[in-house]
Amino acid sequence: MKIGLDLMGGDFAPEATFEGALQALKELPSEVRLVLIGDEKRLQKMLTGKEADSGQFDFVQADDIIEMGEHPAKAFAAKPKSSISIGFQLLKSGKIDGFSSAGNTGAILVGIHYTIRTLNGIIRPAIATFLPAGEKDLTLLLDAGLNPDSKPDVLYQYAIMGSVYAKSVWGLDNPRIGLLNIGSEESKGNLIARSTYELMKDNTDFNFVGNFEANEFFSNKRADVVVCDGFVGNVILKEAEAFYKLSKQRNFTDPYFERFNFENYGGSPILGASYVVVIGHGISNAKAIKNMILQTRNMVEADLINKIKKAIK
């Protein structure tokens, strides 16, 4: 298995990405090879003095970088030698099995649309994210911001993809899928939520457990996967970030707060793309990069893409 890492992506790249790759190596079995995509000269410099040698990695030279502030579509088109563009070319040609990047999110999404595309039958891909649920578990939330206006048929597909993820990556037998709504009754919510409920309620594609309200997050275990449009999902994610920020500002000492720290999850899987892609936070440190790599490995290992392909008719 080969996992591509965008060495140049993220606010603290390439130092943090390289450090994250080294940390990931310690946890990965030898059959997993990391493919670092970036400026080989800078990489060689970083190797000096580290307990690492270039033989542990594969390298692919990228002469260019898409910066965080650049216009995604324009930069992607103008910079075919950027680490992001090359990552997608490597994916498409089968030279890597998964690609992870903490770089310009917009450019990564452009890469998905123009280079590898979405799976046949997928109306819209989604960004999935993780929220803590009790002491040990997680809730998979999607879409976390890719499609601010999602129609019921799109939300239905999110549920299928989320269910496949929870089954194949988490190993759950019969994942419970909730529809984010503002009341427990079928008649509650906005037009989209009500129509989506109608679509989901007697389905045989996944285990629908009904409406899920936002006050159930963090402590409740009624749903493993919660689906909503990208506007609402992004609001939920950012409010959880606000809470984590607050805990830092006030030096809250309870270890539960660390469960809100994105670094533990590393990256957000893109579901519905033709290949495994995981997006990291721009401010990713080495730990976040390491976990993003492990996340990517887990998705490849679970054969997630083929399983989603089969589930989407």
Next chain:
Amino acid sequence: MKIGLDLMGGDFAPEATFEGALQALKELPSEVRLVLIGDEKRLQKMLTGKEADSGQFDFVQADDIIEMGEHPAKAFAAKPKSSISIGFQLLKSGKIDGFSSAGNTGAILVGIHYTIRTLNGIIRPAIATFLPAGEKDLTLLLDAGLNPDSKPDVLYQYAIMGSVYAKSVWGLDNPRIGLLNIGSEESKGNLIARSTYELMKDNTDFNFVGNFEANEFFSNKRADVVVCDGFVGNVILKEAEAFYKLSKQRNFTDPYFERFNFENYGGSPILGASYVVVIGHGISNAKAIKNMILQTRNMVEADLINKIKKAIK
């Protein structure tokens, strides 16, 4: 000034509502009279043994109660002698200046629509709610769940009403109004948010400070009022409830968490109705009821209704 209180509304009524009224009395100046609406016999029983006498209150007998689980519209029509129905009749006939109830929220909304109506020109009324912002301040968020599908012109009116509230009740000179969105740029968000930004950006009705993201809540002070549709607002409120619940479950000791406790704010003002109406949480205890009454008094004292009337052209 006369403040009507639905003595029978709420899960712990009439004991908690009565206790809350007693607590409010201690903080209210003598020119504010409380009008308790409910079963006088039960009230007399509660008076026994308390350091209170019936002369401190006005009473209006209500023979009936709309229960929490009843169908709002049907119950409101079928029970003209319920405490909620009588509350609205008293408002309309000028016998009370404001009405607060922790009873069946749906029935209260029906009362607004059928008995007192909204102000001329108001497309939709909104429920406003409060979120902590730093150590001392609050953010006024609306709509918190009344209109899950709100169009840009409705959101624009929310901004006007929120601005008037922050000016007249909080005494702010030039309240800053943010549009809840999932990015800071004008082009971000769903269709509704983008069109609303367009409407708001050069307005002269209120001080628009642009998009406001959910990760700015709790610690940031960039906006005094944040507007969004009732679906998103309800999700934000319930996620904040989830944090508070988590803090209780884990015995977090930081006093900041108490700022998430709805009991401190007591009630949610309805903005856009023709009279001052404040809705309390069903699980309100005496403290919450007291604060709901004080909230109602503040809105009457600020002459909020006339100020909103003037601001809506």
